[in-house]
Amino acid sequence: MELVGRTTGCFRWMQTNLFSTPLNTMLTLISIWIIYISVPPVFQWAFLNADWVGNSREDCTKEGACWVYIGFWFKQIMYGRYPETEVWRINISYLLLVGSLVPLLIPRFKYKGFVTIFLLFVYPVISYFLFIGDSFGLLLVETPLWGGLFLTLVISLVGIVASLPIGILLALGRRSKMPIVRALSIGFIEIWRGVPLITVLFMSSVMFPLFLPEGMNFDKLIRALVGVMFFSSAYMAEVVRGGLQAIPKGQIEAAEALGMNYWNTMFLIVMPQALKMVIPGIVNSFIALFKDTTLVLTIGLFDLLGTIQIIGTNAEWLGFHIEGYVFTAFIFWIFCFGMSRYSMHLEKKLHTGH
C-alpha cells in the first residue's frame, strides 16, 4: 500500500503502523471493533453509571457500579477488624516507612547506609510495638484482629524482606564445596519448593501446634509468616543461583589472586554482578509473593481478599461482589505495577558504566 500524504505526524504513524499491509489493516479493524464492544460498556459501568457518594444501601440507585459499597466498608478493607480508635498507629508506621524510603530514592543523598540499617533493624521493632501495643501505654491489639490491606502488607513485606538475604545464603550454600552445607541447602530448597504454599500454611496452622509441648503456643500469624518466609526464600535461592552461575569464573579467580577471602569475593565482586543480572527474576518473585499472600484465607487470616469475601456475606449488602473483586484487583494491580515499574527504573539506573 503506497504511503501518501504528509511525511510526519499522527496520520503517517497510523499509515506505517496500523494500515501498512492488508493483513495489518484487517487486524487494526478487528481490534477497533473489539475495543468498541468491550471498553465503553465497562467504562459506563465503572464510571458513568456509578454511584460514588452515599452512606447506605439505598444510595445505590444507578445501574452501574456502586462504589458506595467500597466507601462504606473502607476501614475494614484497609485495616480488618483493627479497632478504629487505634488505627492511627498503623498510619504512623506507614508514614515512617514512606518517609524512610524517600531519601533512598534521591540519588545524591549521603546517608543511605544509615537509613537502610534503620529500615532493616529499627523500623520492624518500632512497627511491632505500634501494631501489637500492650506497652508504652498502647492498647493491646491481638493478631486475629489484623486484616485487610494492612495484613496483606505485613505478610508480603516480611516475606519479601526476609526472602532475599535467606535466599542469597541458601544459593551460596548450595554452591559451596563443603558437603554438609551443600546438602542442607539443597534439602531446604527442595523441601520448601516441593510443597504448595497452601499446604505450607495448612501445616503451619494445623500440624505444627501438634508437635509443640502442652501449653506452648505460637501466634498463628507468626507461624504463617515463617511458612511464607521459608517458602519464598527457597524460590529466591534458585533465582539468585541462576545469577551466580552466570558470573565468569575469571572474576572469582582475579579476586582470589588478589588475596581476597571467600566472603569479600562473594559480597564485593560476585553478588553485585549476579543480583543485578537477576533483577527481573527477583522482582518477579516479589510480585508473586505479594499475590500469594491471599492464600492465608485458608487458615483463617483475613487479608485484603479475605476481607472482601467476608464483607460480601454481610446480609445488608448482598449482591456487590463484582465491585468488591474489581476494587481488590485494582489495589493488587497498583502495588504489583508499582513494583514492576520500580524494577525497570532500577535496571536502567544500574546500567551505568556497562
Place this chain on the structure above:
Amino acid sequence: MPKQTEVQKPNQMPTTDDCMIQLNGVHKWFDDFHVLKDINLTVNRGERIVICGPSGSGKSTLIRCINHLEEHQKGQIFVEGTELTGDLKHVEQIRREVGMVFQQFNLFPHLTILDNLTLAPIWVRKMPKKEAEDLAMKYLERVKIPEQAKKYPGQLSGGQQQRVAIARSLCMNPKIMLFDEPTSALDPEMIKEVLDAMIELAHEGMTMLCVTHEMGFAKTVANRVIFMDEGQIIEEKEPIEFFNNPQNDRTKLFLSQILAH
C-alpha cells in the same frame, strides 16, 4: 591417582633467602589426564622467567599452581619459603605476595578503574581509603593511564584494560608477578603498550614468571626461557642459548613454527 601432597621433609626446603619459588617433583592430574609431570623449577629473586610451549602443554596450569588457583596432587611448591598446601591461611598469605595478570584481564566490570585498584588494598591490607586511592593513582600513572581512573572497564580498550590489570596487581605490592598469556587476547597494535609496561616492571627488579608467545619480550628481559611440552619441562636455558642453540628436537620444532613468521 594420588590425591595428597607429600609430607614436607625439612631437608627439601629451599636453602637460600633469595629463592622465591621452588617446585619439587610436582605432578598434577585433571581427573585422568596427567597435565604436569615431575616439574622441578627454581626461581630466584629478581629473575624473569618466560615459559613457552604448544597449547595444552601445561604452562598455564603450572603458574596457576603457584598461587593455588589449581591444586597440585604430588610434590611440593614453596613460595617465599612457605609451602603451598590446602591450608587456606597459607594460601591467602601467599596470594597477597603473588600478583597475577590474566589473559582475559578479569577486571571487575561493576566498579570504576580506581575502585578496581583500591578494592584489595582496602579489604585485604586494611588500608585507609585515601591512602589506597593515592597508591592506585601512582600505579595508574606508572602504566600511563591516570586519566581513566573514573571510567568503567567496559569503556577502555583491551590494551588499557590489561595495563589496569597490571596496576591492580601492583597495588598489593607483590614480590612475584605471574603473567598468564597477557597479550594473547589483544589486538596487535595494543600488544606493545602492555609489553612496555612489563619490561619497565622487569627493569625495576620484579621477580616475574611469564607464559607468553612474545619471543621478542623473552629476548629483551628474560633470564631464562623454559620450553614445556606435554606437561614436562623439556628445555631451560638463557635466551641467547635457547633461541640460537636449542638442544631438544621438540624445542627445535616449536621454535621453527613460531619464529616462521
